[in-house]
Amino acid sequence: MSDSPLLHPADNASVREADTSNVFHSWSAQGTLAPFVIASGKGARIWDYEGNTYLDFSSMLVNVNIGHQHPKVIEAIKAQADVLTTVAPAHANNMRALAAQKILSHAPAGFEKVFFTNGGADANENAIRMARLHTGRDKVISFYRSYHGNTGAAIVSTGDWRRIPNEYSRGHKHVFGPYLYRSEYWATTPEQESERALHFLERTIQAEGPASIAAFLIESVPGTAGILTPPPGYLKGVRALADKYGIVLILDEVMAGFGRTGEWFAFNAFDVVPDLITFAKGVNSGYIPAGGVIINNEIAHAFDERVFPGGLTYSGHPLAMASIVATIEAMEEEKVVENSKHIGATVLGPGLNALKDKHSVIGDVRGSGVFWAVEFVTNRDTKEPVDAAWMGKLKAALLAHKLLPFMADNRLHVVPPCVVTEDEAREGLAIIDAVLTELS
Structure with missing residues (x-):
């Protein structure tokens, strides 16, 4: 390995050739790649x-x-590597606790637990699992214009074309969320778009059977689908429908969270509080893979005496946790x-x-x-x-x-x-x- 020319490449072509010869790329036909x-x-x-x-x-x-x-984040990863590079998730570790505290310090009141994952897809996967177990219901409603990750339930919750070859998970329903520029509801104002999209969502709930629906899974601001900032009143209307029908509201902040929209969480701009918040990406800028679910107290304490049937080998990995702590501190200070x-x-x-x-x-x-x-x-x-x-x-x-x-x-x-x-x-x-x- 130490003799490999790839350690100190002199040109782009050699790196590109080695990459396309040995790496299988996501979402791509492999034969024509030129990364x-x-x-x-x-x-x-x-x-x-x-x-x-x-x-x-x-x-x-x-x-x-x-x-x-960012030098502070890099230094934190190096310092943690000198102390403890990995730990089983069943054990307690100070860096995991610190990371949870840092995240929770920017969450709304009523949240005191974080479940750590390896990224955004398995964050959404576990949020869906929590909602289904908490409600005893099965169905998940999400948007056609959405992306929630490339694992079993997350990819089927996704609305775009990537869902279609991967529909192996049960109980997923899709609706069109608000998108005034290309309105599905013949709306001409943001207020009309919000009202009509909410009407269609409620009719979908009623037609599917409210007692069968566990969760709404919605990106606070759909990202890959087009950065579709919700119109006035929409997210508050979804919250009201969730309360009316006993549905868990999961807001996916994987892309929109941790500063991307100019807020710590994008939903802060819409005066709404979800039941579960999924995150990844910006929490540590992807320096080391990390994600998670911020769980409201009601759902978290539902598992005080009941086993939560989910976990990951690298849940709360110390190097990732150190990068989260350093990232949030740097974001606060700067x-x-x-x-x-x-x-x-x-x-x-x-x-x-x-x-x-x-x-x-x-x-x-x-x-x-x-x-x-x-x-x-x-x-x-x-x-x-x-x-x-x-x-x-x-x-x-x-x-x-x-x-x-x-x-x-x-x-x-x-x-x-x-x-x-x-x-x-x-x-x-x-x-x-x-x-x-x-x-x-």
């Missing part, structure tokens, strides 16, 4: 093995909220969440809307904090999406201008790290402007 090569990064920038530096407007998979290679809100309100929001005024290919702009979507159309009146070929040209041009984008369907998701500076955010907007001018 982007990354050597390292710092803050909101990354670079390859040939010295090319890029502004990261993807945060990898919308998870590097604290930026690349006011990273406040920076996210400020950048969204003063730079990204106004800047992207100015681009919409300038470029007719932009049909819609939506978001908050450092969590924005730009939707591209061939015609603003018909809202016909641009095709994959156009999006491919957009991606290639952005990379040529040294900006690493996050693309989904006909959208560019503008999702830099929460530590992005005003100058870096404006630099990214200028690159997007220049590329759209070129493509037009």
Whole structure:
């Protein structure tokens, strides 16, 4: 291993060749892959093995909220490695307890327990399990426009195309959530969209049988599906329906949580409190895989005398817990969440809307904090999406201008790290402007 040229590669091509020869990539046909090569990064920038530096407007998979290679988080991982590298989840460990305390300090009142997982998918998996066991019911209602992870129940809760080849889990029902720009409810205002989407959700509950429904599983702000900020009153209406019919409300904060929307949890902006909160990604910026479920007291104490039939070998892994503690402390000290809100309100929001005024290919702009979507159309009146070929040209041009984008369907998701500076955010907007001018 020590003699391998891959330890100190001189070029991108050798890394790419070794990768595609030996690594099986997710969500991909393997034969035509040409992955982007990354050597390292710092803050909101990354670079390859040939010295090319890029502004990261993807945060990898919308998870590097604290930026690349934050020194405090790296040091915490190293320090924990010197003390204890792993521990069975049945044992007590100070770092796991500290991580739980740090997370709970930003949760609403009425939450005192955290169940740790390896990531967001198994966080949602275990939240579903808790809801089913707590209610004695089976069905889970989620959105067609959603992504909840690639494990058994999580992928079937997911609404997009990735669900269809993987439908092996039982009891999942889907509805269309609110999305005013492409309303399924013939709405013309946010208030209409909220009211009509809630009406359809309640009719679905009634048609499926309220006594059969264990949980709503909803992303507070659906991310991969298009950064669909819920309209006024919607999440509060879902909370009311959950209370009316005895349904557990699970809010998926895996992508939206820990600063991404300019809040510690995205649902804070909507004056709603769920029963279970799932998290991952931004809790430690993915430095070491970690996720979990924040459990309200009623559900947590339901298992005081009853065995919870779930667990993972690496639940609360010490290195991951150390990275969580250090991440949250750094975010508090450096006011990273406040920076996210400020950048969204003063730079990204106004800047992207100015681009919409300038470029007719932009049909819609939506978001908050450092969590924005730009939707591209061939015609603003018909809202016909641009095709994959156009999006491919957009991606290639952005990379040529040294900006690493996050693309989904006909959208560019503008999702830099929460530590992005005003100058870096404006630099990214200028690159997007220049590329759209070129493509037009």
